[in-house]
Amino acid sequence: EREAKQRRSKSYSEALRFNVAAVREYFSAGLRDLRKVRQMDPFDFEDLVAALLRIEGFEVSVTGRSHDRGRDLIARKAGRTVVVECKRYGEDKAVGRPHLQKLYAAMIEERADGARFVTTGRFARTAVEYAAAQGIDLIDAEALQDLLVRRLPAEGTPLRRMCPECQSVVSFPGPSSSALACPQGHTVNNPLDDPVLTQLARSSEWQQLFDVES
DSSP states (O other): OHHHHHHHHHHHHHHHHHOHHHHHHHHHHHHTOHHHHTTSOHHHHHHHHHHHHHHTTOEEEEOOSSOOTTOSEEEEETTEEEEEEEEOOOTTOEEOHHHHHHHHHHHHHHTOSEEEEEESSEEOHHHHHHHHHHTEEEEOHHHHHHHHHHHSOOTTSOEEEEOTTTOOEEEESSTTOOOEEOTTSOEEOOGGGOHHHHHHHTSHHHHHHTTOOO
8 A cells, every 4th residue: 555655646746747637637537526625625616616617618717715795706708797606515514595695695796697606515495495586506516526527527538618719619638638729710728727727736735635745
């Protein structure tokens, strides 16, 4: 076991120094495990959700880390604005109606076209009813797990990203692919080239989650 850990440690360190594709592969594999996502720093979780939105073709800005007034992210695409709140909760912890009311107030204040609440927990019945009435999109642990698997596929699995310019879809052979041109000639970066992913992959917390040493 000690030798295996040393080999993982060495390969991870080499990936960080020399092989960006391998970093993506390590990182993608780790993030597809919701148990590891629940161990993330809450701010890192916000950055992960932002990365997933960028894969959908959104331009995303992160609000202030304190006093966010009910929204952590503001996402824009094709003239549409969506406010997003992120809660990294335990499996059994529920998001209640007051959280949704705060998000709805943020949507009104921002004059946004929609709202989305993302959590690693679940939603209380009253929250689900309120969201349905106000048109708020809910992503609970089960839905998030599905997104992680689809948006962060393993090495060798195709992944897609919308072009921010024209909304056409570009297919990448896998996490190690470089930037490609969409049918209209716009350059579309690989979704896993997001600088947030690289920053998180270098963190000591993630090295511990991968059970490796820098």
